Amino acid sequence: xxxxxxxxxxxxxxxxxxxxxxxxxxxxxxxxxxxxxxxxxxxxxxxxxxxxxxxxxxxxxxxxxxxxxxxxxxxxxxxxxxxxxxxxxxxxxxxxxxxxxxxxxxxxxxxxxxxxxxxxxxxxxxxxxxxxxxxxxxxxxxxxxxxxxxxxxxxxxxxxxxxxxxxxxxxxxxxxxxxxxxxxxxxxxxxxxxxxxxxxxxxxxxxxxxxxxxxxxxxxxxxxxxxxxxxxxxxxxxxxxxxxxxxxxxxxxxxxxxxxxxxxxxxxxxxxxxxxxxxxxxxxxxxxxxxxxxxxxxxxxxxxxxxxxxxxxxxxxxxxxxxxxxxxxxxxxxxxxxxxxxxxxxxxxxxxxxxxxxxxxxxxxxxxxxxxxxxxxxxxxxxxxxxxxxxx
Numbered sequence: 001x002x003x004x005x006x007x008x009x010x011x012x013x014x015x016x017x018x019x020x021x022x023x024x025x026x027x028x029x030x031x032x033x034x035x036x037x038x039x040x041x042x043x044x045x046x047x048x049x050x051x052x053x054x055x056x057x058x059x060x061x062x063x064x065x066x067x068x069x070x071x072x073x074x075x076x077x078x079x080x081x082x083x084x085x086x087x088x089x090x091x092x093x094x095x096x097x098x099x100x101x102x103x104x105x106x107x108x109x110x111x112x113x114x115x116x117x118x119x120x121x122x123x124x125x126x127x128x129x130x131x132x133x134x135x136x137x138x139x140x141x142x143x144x145x146x147x148x149x150x151x152x153x154x155x156x157x158x159x160x161x162x163x164x165x166x167x168x169x170x171x172x173x174x175x176x177x178x179x180x181x182x183x184x185x186x187x188x189x190x191x192x193x194x195x196x197x198x199x200x201x202x203x204x205x206x207x208x209x210x211x212x213x214x215x216x217x218x219x220x221x222x223x224x225x226x227x228x229x230x231x232x233x234x235x236x237x238x239x240x241x242x243x244x245x246x247x248x249x250x251x252x253x254x255x256x257x258x259x260x261x262x263x264x265x266x267x268x269x270x271x272x273x274x275x276x277x278x279x280x281x282x283x284x285x286x287x288x289x290x291x292x293x294x295x296x297x298x299x300x301x302x303x304x305x306x307x308x309x310x311x312x313x314x315x316x317x318x319x320x321x322x323x324x325x326x327x328x329x330x331x332x333x334x335x336x337x338x339x340x341x342x343x344x345x346x347x348x349x350x351x352x353x354x355x356x357x358x359x360x361x362x363x364x365x366x367x368x369x370x371x372x373x374x375x376x377x378x379x380x381x382x383x384x385x386x387x388x389x390x391x392x
Contacts, residue, residue, distance in 0.1 A: 076110075
């Protein structure tokens with residue numbers, strides 16, 4: 001690392017950690033500040049599907065050798081689209097949902113969020129500070145410092161990259177409130193079960209849909225089954241459940257609850273499902289169950305705010321998305337690759353770099369948010385009014 005001022009990064013999510021890997025390769029100093037006590041402090045959520053664009057971005061950052069090692073740990077599933085099943089009867093209701101999933105080698109590539117974060121962190125361990133909740137920043141003529149929840153301040157950095165998720169306070173300050181994340185009122189549950197629970201299904205990516213509740217709405221589940229892992233009892237497959245507004249409710253509206261409470265709700269909602277699907281829930285690993293709120297940033301596009309030459313935003317902090325289409329994480333790593341490349345070419349901070357990044361990011365990120373929102377409208381009945389819908 002050089003003796004120049006470090007680049008400060010708020011948050012240790014996927015986009016932040018991949019950006020750090022890019023800076024590490026370019027020998028640009030950085031410091032990451034993460035509010036959690038460790039990478040495994042909270043539930044990691046559902047398994048991520050990597051698109052062609054996402055894989056290309058990761059490969060650009062890691063380089064061929066490290067990417068080869070990353071690709072080896074990813075799960076690979078045959079098939080090019082979802083197989084949709086009626087959750088009650090277990091019967092296939094349409095041949096394929098018109099959404100192509102294959103990204104490389106004709107396979108669907110996926111990896112657990114926790115595994116991905118752990119891989120991206122490699123080499124940057126000494127530059128991450130945990131239990132550091134970034135709540136504000138202050139500027140100086142030649143740099144910027146972050147302010148933590150306890151009132152303390154960081155060292156001065158040449159730049160601040162805001163990557164601390166959709167609840168980021170500093171992204172709202174930077175954009176003067178223009179960056180917004182809407183609560184769709186749709187809720188979900190993440191869960192996992194041992195491979196034995198999936199024996200009733202063949203390899204592929206599935207969507208189970210339960211439309212039996214009429215006007216109450218529907219419940220759907222997405223899961224991914226890899227045949228080569230089916231006989232390994234140490235492996236668990238994950239699933240993601242989504243319910244129309246009102247169908248999934250956490251006690252006291254506390255969606256940070258994990259474990260049996262979430263598991264029991266998932267089991268109740270699937271009590272009358274097909275016998276070949278029910279084991280995913282009756283045999284689930286209860287302590288891995290977790291609630292989640294489905295949010296989406298402004299559907300009409302990433303807003304334009306007054307550019308700051310030393311501060312910008314990446315990942316969910318600027319463009320959160322619904323799970324429809326599996327686009328969110330792939331867009332986040334594109335941010336990392338783009339900004340990392342610009343910083344690497346410049347050797348660190350230079351005037352105009354944040355504007356160049358933001359101008360390019362807004363194009364692909366706005367398209368991604370619109371696509372994700374459009375799919376969620378059809379799949380989950382989500383509706384966002386940018387003037388009246390609640391924000392988080």
